[in-house]
Amino acid sequence: MIVCLAVISKANAPLLVRTYVDPSLGEDQADTTIRFHHIVHTSLDVVQEARAGDRHVPACRRWCAATRDMFLGHLCPMDEYEVYGYVTSTQVKILAVLEETVTSRKSELAALLHTIHGFYVNYQLNPFSPLNQPIGSERFKLAVDRQVNGYNADIG
Amino acid sequence: MIFNFYIFNRNGKCLFYKEWNRPQNTLQHDDGEEKRLMFGMLYSLQELVGKMGGGDGKGALQSFTTDSYTLNFFETASGLRFVLNTDNRAGDLTAILRHIYGNIFVDLVVKHPMFEPKAGVPLQLPMFEEELEKYMKSLPCFV
Amino acid sequence: MATSGKQHTRLGEQAWNKMSKVNAEFFALTYGAMVMQLVQDFEDTAAVNAQLDTMGYNIGVRLIDEFLAKSGTGACADLRDTAETIAKVAFKMFLGVVAEVANWNADGTAFSVVLYDNPLIEFVELPPQHCELLYSNVLCGVIRGALEMVQMKVECRFARDVLRGDDLNEIRVELKEVLAEQMDDQYFEGM
Numbered sequence: 323m324i325v326c327l328a329v330i331s332k333a334n335a336p337l338l339v340r341t342y343v344d345p346s347l348g349e350d351q352a353d354t355t356i357r358f359h360h361i362v363h364t365s366l367d368v369v370q371e372a373r374a375g376d377r378h379v380p381a382c383r384r385w386c387a388a389t390r391d392m393f394l395g396h397l398c399p400m401d402e403y404e405v406y407g408y409v410t411s412t413q414v415k416i417l418a419v420l421e422e423t424v425t426s427r428k429s430e431l432a433a434l435l436h437t438i439h440g441f442y443v444n445y446q447l448n449p450f451s452p453l454n455q456p457i458g459s460e461r462f463k464l465a466v467d468r469q470v471n472g473y474n475a476d477i478g
Numbered sequence: 479m480i481f482n483f484y485i486f487n488r489n490g491k492c493l494f495y496k497e498w499n500r501p502q503n504t505l506q507h508d509d510g511e512e513k514r515l516m517f518g519m520l521y522s523l524q525e526l527v528g529k530m531g532g533g534d535g536k537g538a539l540q541s542f543t544t545d546s547y548t549l550n551f552f553e554t555a556s557g558l559r560f561v562l563n564t565d566n567r568a569g570d571l572t573a574i575l576r577h578i579y580g581n582i583f584v585d586l587v588v589k590h591p592m593f594e595p596k597a598g599v600p601l602q603l604p605m606f607e608e609e610l611e612k613y614m615k616s617l618p619c620f621v
Numbered sequence: 622m623a624t625s626g627k628q629h630t631r632l633g634e635q636a637w638n639k640m641s642k643v644n645a646e647f648f649a650l651t652y653g654a655m656v657m658q659l660v661q662d663f664e665d666t667a668a669v670n671a672q673l674d675t676m677g678y679n680i681g682v683r684l685i686d687e688f689l690a691k692s693g694t695g696a697c698a699d700l701r702d703t704a705e706t707i708a709k710v711a712f713k714m715f716l717g718v719v720a721e722v723a724n725w726n727a728d729g730t731a732f733s734v735v736l737y738d739n740p741l742i743e744f745v746e747l748p749p750q751h752c753e754l755l756y757s758n759v760l761c762g763v764i765r766g767a768l769e770m771v772q773m774k775v776e777c778r779f780a781r782d783v784l785r786g787d788d789l790n791e792i793r794v795e796l797k798e799v800l801a802e803q804m805d806d807q808y809f810e811g812m
Contacts, residue, residue, distance in 0.1 A: 447646070447744035449653025450751065461746045489805040514807055521804075555696045556685050556770045557802075580690030588686045595682040595770065598805065 323474040325403065326358040326419035327466060329442060331454050332412060334366050338457040342470055362417050365405040368397045369415055372407070392439070393432040408435035414442065434473050441465045480620050481547060481563040483610075485583070488557025490517040491598035496607070498614065520551065520559065540572055550575060558583075568619035582609050629705045633713030636692040640714060649743045656756060666753040673755065677762020678769075685767040688714065696771070700796055701725075703773070704732045707764060707794075716740055724791075733780060734764075736790040747784045755779050761792055772800040 329338040339362060341354050372394055394407035400419070408416040416435050445451055445462045457463070482497035492513040505512040520539070527538045541550045543566055550562040552575035560575045560583075586606040587593050593603070614620055659669045688694075692710050697703040701722075708720035718740060724733040741757045755761075761777040768775050774797045781787035 444744055447650065447653075448746050449650070449657045449744075450746065450748050458748065459746050489803055490808055491805050510807070518808060554686065555689050557772070558686070576690075579686075584686050584690045588683050593683075595686075 323421055323477050324418050324470050325421050326362065326417075327438070327470055328358070328362040328415075328417045328419075329438075329457065330362070330366065330415040330417065332414060333454065334415075335454065336362065336456070337414075337454075338463070338466070340463065340466060340470070342467075342474065358419060361400050361403065361405065361419055365397055365400060365407070365417055365419075366415070368405070369394065369407050369409065369417075372397065393428075393435060395428060406431055406435070408432075408439065410439055410442075416442070430473065430476075434469060437469055438466055441469075479565040480568070480614060480617070481565070483563070483614075484513065484516060484559075484561040485601075486513075486517050486520075486559040486561070487598050489598055490514075490521070492517070492600065493558075493598070494601045494606075496610070498620070516561065517559070520561065524553075541570075552576065552579065554579060564619060571619075574617065578610065578613070582606065582613060626705060626709070629709035630713075630719065632692060632694060633710040633719065636710060636714035637717060639691060642717075645717075645740055645743065649740060649745075652741050652759075653745065656754075660751065660754070666751065670753075670755045670758050673758035674762040674765070677759035677764075678766035679762075680759070681763040681766020681768075682770050684715070684763060685770040688767065700729060700732070700773075703768070704734070704794070708734050711767075712736070724793075731793065731795040734792040734794060736792070739783065739790050742784055745784060752785065754784075755782065756784050757782070757790065764792065764794060768794075769800070772802075774798045774800055 323342070325343055326339065326341045328336060328340075331337050336359065339355065339359055341351075341358050343349065343354050345351070392408055392410055394409060397405045397407045397417075399405075402421065404420045404422050406418045406420065408418075410416075416438055418431065418435060420431075441462055445457065445459055446453075448459070451457075451459065479499055481499050482495070484492060485494040487493055495513065505515075523542075524539050531538050539551050539553075541548055543549075546565075547563050548566050548568060550564065550568075550571040552560040552572060554560075558579070560579060562571055562575060564571065583606070586609055587601060587603060588595070590603055590606075593601070656669075656673070659672050660666075663669050663672060688711055692714055694706055694710055697706055704722040708722045712718055712720045712734070716739075718736065718738045721735040721737075722732055723735050725731070739757060741760075745756060747754060747756065758779060761779060765775055765777045776795045776797055778793050779790070780793040781789060781791035783790050
């Protein structure tokens with residue numbers, strides 16, 4: 323299941339980090355958030371590397387060959403989690419941190435991240451949305467939460 | 479044959495005047511006076527026509543004919559009045575006045591960013607004049 | 622009454638088919654950018670609302686001629702006719718959506734235009750600090766301006782707004798007076 327979903331700006335600043343950890347496990351919410359911030363932050367280096375490995379591909383084709391290609395797939399294991407990545411043509415990264423009890427199906431995850439990318443686009447279309455600043459929109463958060471919870475329910 | 483053409487706004491200001499054929503002009507000495515008389519006459523006539531017809535008179539007056547000319551009249555709900563004087567052989571010109579309003583005036587005057595609908599200043603829009611000129615000259619009744 | 626309602630709807634459809642179209646996202650984004658600029662230029666939300674209304678008014682006084690010329694509607698018989706024409710013909714023609722007329726007052730001098738679908742707010746979510754902003758207030762101005770050109774002085778305001786948490790958009794229109802024909806000064810010289 324997805325335990326954390328993060329949207330990261332072009333300049334690698336976190337725009338939104340949502341965690342989906344069962345509160346009954348006893349961990350403090352603030353601690354959980356910090357822990358995942360850390361995981362996400364570390365994973366960004368891997369995204370960077372994935373991009374560097376693509377250097378031989380012409381720049382124009384590197385990130386926007388096809389929509390599905392924005393899905394980077396599995397990036398790295400991190401502690402007990404697995405991190406998956408998605409990068410838009412405008413270098414906005416969407417990272418999903420998963421706790422893998424069963425092997426997740428990649429196509430579903432890709433579709434999920436693609437949907438969330440869509441939400442992000444719609445969020446950006448709101449004239450009140452500030453650029454490159456943490457996302458405060460309740461509508462966006464709600465849409466993301468609903469999507470992720472739906473995914474988790476399907477897996478679980 | 480088309481003689482001349484007026485556009486008045488609701489308050490009686492003449493927004494536009496153009497003449498093509500005018501063999502004699504007895505009001506030459508005072509341009510403004512003629513327009514004033516024209517609007518005043520139409521205004522009174524509309525009231526009278528309306529009262530005689532029993533309604534509010536809107537749209538009742540379309541044209542009248544004298545020995546030497548026919549006056550064609552079209553008023554919009556927004557209070558613009560279009561007046562076209564022709565000879566007596568031109569036929570019914572209501573459709574032509576509607577076309578001038580709907581396709582030429584609206585597109586080239588109302589949508590012009592410099593046009594102020596409520597100011598009542600005479601139009602100075604070359605595009606509109608050109609288009610109107612072209613349209614008028616294309617009409618079979620022009621000459 | 623039912624037949625006349627249908628007729629308005631049909632006129633609206635015809636007018637809509639005749640109009641040239643613009644991409645809805647482009648339209649919504651352009652409007653959004655303009656509102657944002659106003660929000661930045663005027664610190665006071667009430668001033669932004671007033672500015673939007675004024676802009677709408679300036680659009681309305683022009684739009685009326687476009688409307689009359691292209692919609693094929695003539696002078697309205699009464700205020701009910703006017704209300705239906707605004708909701709069914711004008712909104713369809715210019716925004717591509719149909720509105721409903723509702724909530725007549727007892728004297729028949731005030732009504733509401735109810736909009737279920739407002740293309741201006743497609744992507745918009747009002748942040749809490751702008752909760753007083755009447756984002757679509759331009760529509761009120763348009764109605765006010767257009768009706769003034771056909772001699773109806775109205776007051777127009779947003780009574781309900783989806784962006785502010787209501788379930789639909791409601792524009793309240795109140796007829797204040799029917800203006801008399803006012804002749805220009807030049808006709809009073811001799812008196």
